[in-house]
Amino acid sequence: MQPKSKQESFASYRSLLSPDLSPEEFVLFRDHIAEQSGLFLDESKMDSLRISLLARATLHDFSSYLEYLDFMRESPGEFNELLSLITNNETSFFRYPGQFEALCALLPEIMARRATLDRRIRIWSAGCSTGEEPYSIAMCVLDYLGEDISWSLEVFGTDVSKRALAICESGVYDEKAIRSLEPRWHRYMERAGDKWRAGPLLKKTVSFGYHNLIKEPYPLSVMSDWDIIFCRNVTIYFKLESTRRVIKNFYQSLNPGGFLFIGHSETLRTISDDFASREVNGVFVYQKQEEPWAPGVKEISSQTRSRADEEPGTGEETVRQADTSFAELLRQATDEFEQGHIDQARPLLEAALSRQPDNADVNLILSYIYANEGQYQSAIDCCRKTLDVQPLSARAHYLLGVVYDKVGKPDDAEQEFKKTLYADPNFALAHLNLANIYRMQGKNDLARRAYHNAIDLLMQQPEGDWVEFLGGFMGDLVAETAKKGLAQVGRGAGKGRKQQD
Template sequence: MSQGVAPSSELSSVQLTTLRDLLATYCGVYLDGSRHETLRSAVRRRATQRGMQVVVYADALTSEAERPELHVLAELLLNHETVFFRHRQHMTALGRTIIPELHRRLPPEVPIRIWSAGCATGEEAYSIAITALETLGNPPTRPLEILGSDLSATALARARAGRYRGRTLGNLSESQRRLFFRPFGSDGLEVNEHLRRWVRFEQRNLLEPFPTEFQGMQIIFCQNVTIYFQIETCRTLMQHFYEMMAEGGTLFLGFSETLWNIFNRFRWREVDGTYVYQKDRALPLPPPRCPAPLPSPSFSTRPEQVVRPNPNSTRTTNDVVAQGRGLIDAGKSEAALDVIENAPLGGPQVPQILALSAHAHANRGDLDLAAAEAHRALELDPLTTEAYLLIGLIYARQDQPAQAISHLERARYLDPNAAQISFHLAECYRHVGRIDAARREYRNTIQKLAGQPPERLIDGVAVGWLAETCQRYLTILGGRDDKKG
């Protein structure tokens, strides 16, 4: 069949589920229902490029011989967007505390080994290298090995090229730009040789066995990767990280990638205002053999502080939930994320905090991360009302009203007094022609809003506007009959 033949049919629900599970088994990323249209679009694109009908292409992917093509499809679906110093607090903790501790503890000839797992286009690996060189000196006072790995060959090619422009450079200081980069084009920067020499990149699938040379890593970054995995896949990966990490090693995860009720072998530690996971040292290490002093006092260390989730300390997390909820209602999603992401993700409030983070990310337009966080919240606690509401809203935005209604009805069951749930349900019912149900929920919304100040904000919308909108639709819908119930 010639190139450019348009696909003549669509995926069946069975084929869609088979492909979803096949991709999850291959690379870990689980495409929930809110991302099925993304999967359909990627399949249509590749089928057209290969001159195949969609259904023929999808069936072919189940063959082991088509594993390279499955990899190509996975690359289309993975998000490689990142920036330098994306998690500034983690880099601060790395430079101020984690690297200096290793430098004092390890014999002088032992390298500090750091792995950026899921490094995408390389910004994280280079940020780690910049932090290490700012801490240890340039050149460093001890051996240094930094590895970046990713599933995507395309992303790794960009990482090796080391050429960046635009938003990704926004967190770099002027001195970092001057010391570690050179101009590229009219508005870009290219990693210079002083930085490039400390970082190497490899193509790796995190679901496949790690090579023996990965054994003994002292620091692992794996951020905004496992939130797209199902819990069992995440648990398996954490076990592999634990087994290959050096005793006393440190694991940096993204904020929403809590290990609470998922994997408990790493201990939880607060460092410089952020949270990391550490592998306890089973046996005392030999005393260090006079490591060279750090070259600069710009990073000061502080005594180690170990924090474990305390089931009796719910007041602090309750305050975080209340403050985050208030900021989201006020339409201040960025401020809400600042509050939420400083909360310790341990204890029974974790699902609610994840759901609030999902809501804030959805308000910013990051629907993939929002859906992943909301689904993780429900995996940890299937009674998380905010997560059902958020997933329902995502489905509504994607013009999938049946799925939206299903999740919103679950949210209403869990919280029958929430006005915003009734309002969004009314909107979905109206769009699918369930007029009686829409009228009922518009009336319920007005009733639940009664007595609240009209200027009060709920998810950035004034109570007065919500009530007026409900009344207007009740007037518009007043003379119609609903045959669907």
């Protein structure tokens, strides 16, 4: 029996699959999509969702939307296909040119800050769709740098749509897409039959990866050290609470003095007070303030402030926690944390900590939360409490090293990463972070060795305690980051596995 064609399939099932989506079905799909991706579809998106569901359910010969929902829940690949239809991938090269002019105007400021470090500019395009934005960013900055080869540029594009990311990786665009490019940008592209393709310099400069902006926490060792973040017209799909979390994570991921670009019609006025707004050539951008870190002073995130400002509740939750055993509190907290429900995990952890202040597991999980919220002194304190009980905890040493590096204490960070490798020689991310420190110190031979170790482990042994610090990223993507670092120090002597000095 020959399989049905798409036309035959649609004809035979259209009488069974209703073209209408009931309000109850809309809520079920809306909530599942929000839970898995953070995208919140209000009622104005109901018809758009209905059209996408009709296309996918018909393709798979389902007779009801609820059958398709069950199928989608068990199939991450199908969820990504639906998400690709739902999300608006409308984009173009140099969309909103004024923002790119503002980018160029800010480059001298970024370069002045980086000149005494590693002469490297790092820009993240979050929600990059099919890649036109990150490629435009790269062309803009490369054009500004001109013949100055003493600077390197890294542009990283992320999205939740794997279909869009496939286009990004190919770098191939039709004439319609290229039509918006001024002739002076054509030198960065090359002909590919009747299409255009990103040229070698762009492909070398821009990399792509899957990332869900709602996933928490953002791994400091991967999603940090950015000078500029572009996230334009992406958070309009999120609930206000989700948007606030995303913006907070952007704040933590930026270097002091770094800039956030959002949509030209978007504002952070009711979302965050962490950033200072600046007008640059008629365009508003948001800057992370260069506040010195004060050891011993507990930092308070905006989420913590908002909780402190709330009116006290009835205390029923406190009573329930008092009636729960320590083991059950820890189990519940761990489950909530692993699902990314940070606000639910924190009070459970704090209740558990009040009973066993020196418990290593509780302190380690809290150190993750504090580190990713920018409460660095609290993170350090919790790491140290963990190490008091478990002095060979590779995870605690590694996280402590990441925090020290984040607050500008590279010597302390170096020692913690070495202790990580003493406890676990195969902890790939410790090799990578140690390599970055050596590169910054000009110790190129040690940096090369550490980069090689990191690359080998990321590619050949993609398992271990370090994986949880990737925040959902794939090891091969982090390996590409290591390869770029290796290219900066050269590929000469220093290759091969050897315990760090």
